[in-house]
Amino acid sequence: MNPDPQDVAPDPVPEDQATGTPDPQDDAADHLVLEGDDDEVAEDEFEDDDEDADVDDDEPGVALPLSFGSSVPGRRCGLIAIVGRPNVGKSTLLNSLIGQKVSITSRKAQTTRHRITGICTEDDTQFVFVDTPGFQTRHTTRGTAALNRNLNKTVQSVLADVDIVLFLVEAGRFGVDDAKVLALIPPGKPTLLVANKLDMVHRRADLLPWLQQMQERHPFTEFVPLTAQKVPDARRLLGIVRPHLPEQDWFYDEDALTDRSDKFLASELIREKLFRLTGDELPYTSTVQIDKYVEEGRLRRISATIVVERDAHKGMVIGEGGERLKRIGTEARTELERLTDGRVFLELWVKVRSGWADDEQRLKSYGYE
Numbered sequence: 371m372n373p374d375p376q377d378v379a380p381d382p383v384p385e386d387q388a389t390g391t392p393d394p395q396d397d398a399a400d401h402l403v404l405e406g407d408d409d410e411v412a413e414d415e416f417e418d419d420d421e422d423a424d425v426d427d428d429e430p431g432v433a434l435p436l437s438f439g440s441s442v443p444g445r446r447c448g449l450i451a452i453v454g455r456p457n458v459g460k461s462t463l464l465n466s467l468i469g470q471k472v473s474i475t476s477r478k479a480q481t482t483r484h485r486i487t488g489i490c491t492e493d494d495t496q497f498v499f500v501d502t503p504g505f506q507t508r509h510t511t512r513g514t515a516a517l518n519r520n521l522n523k524t525v526q527s528v529l530a531d532v533d534i535v536l537f538l539v540e541a542g543r544f545g546v547d548d549a550k551v552l553a554l555i556p557p558g559k560p561t562l563l564v565a566n567k568l569d570m571v572h573r574r575a576d577l578l579p580w581l582q583q584m585q586e587r588h589p590f591t592e593f594v595p596l597t598a599q600k601v602p603d604a605r606r607l608l609g610i611v612r613p614h615l616p617e618q619d620w621f622y623d624e625d626a627l628t629d630r631s632d633k634f635l636a637s638e639l640i641r642e643k644l645f646r647l648t649g650d651e652l653p654y655t656s657t658v659q660i661d662k663y664v665e666e667g668r669l670r671r672i673s674a675t676i677v678v679e680r681d682a683h684k685g686m687v688i689g690e691g692g693e694r695l696k697r698i699g700t701e702a703r704t705e706l707e708r709l710t711d712g713r714v715f716l717e718l719w720v721k722v723r724s725g726w727a728d729d730e731q732r733l734k735s736y737g738y739e
């Protein structure tokens with residue numbers, strides 16, 4: 371949804387001209403556009419996205435956590451990949467592992483450049499699950515060999531970075547699709563053989579010859595039969611994974627992030643920057659609405675509106691000469707780029723909507739039920 375043309379200044383104001391003078395008369399939006407490396411990226415850089423010219427494709431998985439090396443005694447934190455052929459139960463396992471936690475607070479987010487699919491913090495350990503593109507995609511369009519090669523390369527580089535791999539198969543089965551995934555796991559990488567859908571196996575003893583064959587295929591670190599749908603079963607895995615994660619401080623807050631949608635994540639991040647950078651001045655009734663969220667390859671075009679209750683609040687958000695709005699946008703964009711491992715084009719608006727918090731219709735349009 372685009373901002374209502376009635377409410378919005380007709381011409382986008384470039385970042386360096388973002389106005390700091392809120393219009394007291396109406397709820398016209400003040401507007402800021404952020405793209406690429408702050409001032410350095412010109413609009414036309416985005417024309418040739420398809421060729422990924424402005425995305426560093428050679429290193430999708432090389433970055434280490436920014437907090438790499440720092441350590442809090444007794445704490446562990448690391449990256450985990452869940453891989454397996456389609457339909458083997460990866461999402462089910464992830465859901466059972468991370469449960470229903472949904473709050474994000476990135477107060478001390480020090481993230482990897484990988485796409486995070488879920489985080490679980492248990493006692494002294496933070497488990498960070500990362501996406502492996504290609505195997506997470508349920509319906510890939512019929513690809514060319516080059517595309518497949520590229521996907522495989524991406525998967526391999528992600529797998530090279532993680533601390534441990536959970537290789538999911540259906541207990542008692544191993545087909546061509548499974549073999550293709552297994553072949554991508556780098557030699558020497560700690561890998562658990564997770565035999566899922568154990569509930570479908572009638573006689574456990576039948577698994578023994580199969581297990582023997584599996585051990586001949588790959589030097590698995592451990593064999594874990596389970597039913598991913600059963601939460602205690604899944605969570606037993608955490609204890610097995612834990613010793614494989616390095617001793618270092620957590621990358622995220624204890625109650626951090628989930629696999630909520632990227633759009634939700636974007637609004638939460640902007641909201642977080644908004645409140646952090648306005649301190650106690652801004653009432654908590656202010657909110658952020660995502661008007662547009664478009665993915666174009668690894669570029670995301672995001673348009674968001676900060677909705678405040680009074681003109682005075684609008685001034686606080688914009689700051690002198692637009693400085694504060696610029697900082698909110700820059701910080702949100704930078705973090706979104708890290709989290710999505712891509713480029714972000716962020717457009718920010720500020721609008722006054724008196725009493726929006728009491729207006730049911732608007733609450734709905736801002737994503738509150």
Ligand SMILES: Nc1nc2c(ncn2[C@@H]2O[C@H](COP(=O)(O)OP(=O)(O)OP(=O)(O)O)[C@@H](O)[C@H]2O)c(=O)[nH]1
Pocket residue numbers: 454455456457458459460461462463505506507508566567568569570596597598599600
């Ligand atoms: N019986 C049984 N079914 C399971 C189990 N785990 C997952 N399933 C079912 O298997 C199907 C596929 O599960 P998903 O979690 O979507 O599998 P996925 O590997 O994420 O699939 P893709 O997204 O296609 O890669 C779903 O119908 C699940 O309900 C299990 O432990 N037992």
